[in-house]
Amino acid sequence: MEGLNKKTVKVGSRKSQLALIQTNSVIKMLKDIKPNLNFEIITMTTTGDKILDTALSKIGEKSLFTKELENALLDNTVDFVVHSLKDLPTVLPEGMGIGAVCKRDDPRDVVVMHQKHKDQTLKKLPKGSVVGTSSLRRAAQIRRNFPHLVIKDVRGNLNTRFRKLDDADDYDCLVLAYAGLDRMSWQDRASHILDPSECMYSVSQGAMAVECRAKDVETLELLSSLHHYPTLLQIIAERAFLRTMEGGCHAPVAVCTTCGEDKLTLEGGVFSIDGTEAVLDELTTELPAEEEPSAKRLAVGLNVPEPSKALPQYSCVIATHQPQEALRTAENLGVSLAKKVIENGGQRLLDEAKKQTEAEIRADHAAKQAQKAKQAVA
Numbered sequence: 001m002e003g004l005n006k007k008t009v010k011v012g013s014r015k016s017q018l019a020l021i022q023t024n025s026v027i028k029m030l031k032d033i034k035p036n037l038n039f040e041i042i043t044m045t046t047t048g049d050k051i052l053d054t055a056l057s058k059i060g061e062k063s064l065f066t067k068e069l070e071n072a073l074l075d076n077t078v079d080f081v082v083h084s085l086k087d088l089p090t091v092l093p094e095g096m097g098i099g100a101v102c103k104r105d106d107p108r109d110v111v112v113m114h115q116k117h118k119d120q121t122l123k124k125l126p127k128g129s130v131v132g133t134s135s136l137r138r139a140a141q142i143r144r145n146f147p148h149l150v151i152k153d154v155r156g157n158l159n160t161r162f163r164k165l166d167d168a169d170d171y172d173c174l175v176l177a178y179a180g181l182d183r184m185s186w187q188d189r190a191s192h193i194l195d196p197s198e199c200m201y202s203v204s205q206g207a208m209a210v211e212c213r214a215k216d217v218e219t220l221e222l223l224s225s226l227h228h229y230p231t232l233l234q235i236i237a238e239r240a241f242l243r244t245m246e247g248g249c250h251a252p253v254a255v256c257t258t259c260g261e262d263k264l265t266l267e268g269g270v271f272s273i274d275g276t277e278a279v280l281d282e283l284t285t286e287l288p289a290e291e292e293p294s295a296k297r298l299a300v301g302l303n304v305p306e307p308s309k310a311l312p313q314y315s316c317v318i319a320t321h322q323p324q325e326a327l328r329t330a331e332n333l334g335v336s337l338a339k340k341v342i343e344n345g346g347q348r349l350l351d352e353a354k355k356q357t358e359a360e361i362r363a364d365h366a367a368k369q370a371q372k373a374k375q376a377v378a
């Protein structure tokens with residue numbers, strides 16, 4: 001009978017294996033804290049899951065993997081959604097917030113070789129070898145640092161990509177996020193991890209986050225115990241950087257962040273699509289000493305059933321139990337670095353990347369139309 005009084009929290013998820021693994025791992029952490037809660041997973045297919053023939057960077061829409069799930073949040077079909085934080089746009093729809101940022105896994109990229117190159121590295125691969133990636137960021141840095149290699153688009157979820165690598169002769173290797181491989185328990189397929197000096201990672205790579213309604217204090221309170229403070233500082237800075245750069249999936253923007261006891265360092269920049277140019281910079285900020293505890297934090301906080309004022313957000317993250325001054329400092333660091341990069345020539349690279357991507361979208365579109373016309377005639 002006990003089950004009857006148990007509250008059920010509804011959790012939205014994409015259907016991919018990785019999405020479900022991430023969703024289940026967050027649910028497990030919450031169950032450890034609140035054994036009395038029940039969780040029900042409601043799966044959905046998103047636009048990003050349906051479009052498999054086009055590189056992400058060539059699809060105009062920003063919230064490809066998140067929109068359908070956000071609609072489910074808005075109409076109360078679900079209470080929260082677990083995401084790879086790097087797939088969440090830097091600006092969320094009205095009424096949404098990030099209620100938890102979990103401890104970051106390894107944020108770096110990894111090379112997965114075709115069996116025939118088992119013990120190779122990117123550097124040692126023969127000239128003209130084909131690297132599968134649809135990430136502009138990875139492509140630009142590989143072109144820059146390994147100019148003997150050729151880049152080829154690859155889409156689909158991780159399972160699909162591995163199949164494309166293993167079952168055909170189209171690719172010599174893939175470059176992927178190590179965190180995704182790790183969560184799928186495919187570590188043994190990792191050939192070698194790329195150091196940020198060879199390939200800086202994407203904003204928020206390796207961090208899982210939970211999105212919910214920005215005014216749903218009950219869910220926010222539940223989720224707040226998952227926040228990992230050093231990760232919060234890193235990703236607030238990185239998201240502020242990307243937001244100010246207006247990069248999204250459409251420009252080769254990359255970062256590398258280190259968080260010490262009282263210091264936060266953000267390295268980041270933008271590459272030209274062909275990798276020949278880069279504007280990179282780095283900034284460090286002192287983190288303010290711990291504020292006076294609870295009184296101040298709870299004043300903005302979650303002890304009221306429905307906040308009359310919107311809760312403060314830093315790069316869309318709501319973390320009322322964490323030191324607010326430090327979160328603000330992290331956000332400012334990201335904005336300052338972006339301004340520096342933009343002023344030092346980054347704006348031109350961003351504009352050119354955008355122009356090139358738009359031209360490719362038009363060309364793709366025209367090619368598809370021509371194909372259709374041909375089929376109609378035949």
Ligand code: DPM
Nearest residue numbers: 084086133134135137176177179180202205206207
């Ligand atoms: C975003 C990018 C990619 C994903 C662009 C980038 C990779 C696309 C590709 C924003 N989202 O990284 O420059 O390789 O063609 C994605 C992955 C993960 C989350 C897979 C991956 C892994 C888990 C994580 C797709 N989103 O990057 O290999 O990083 O937490």
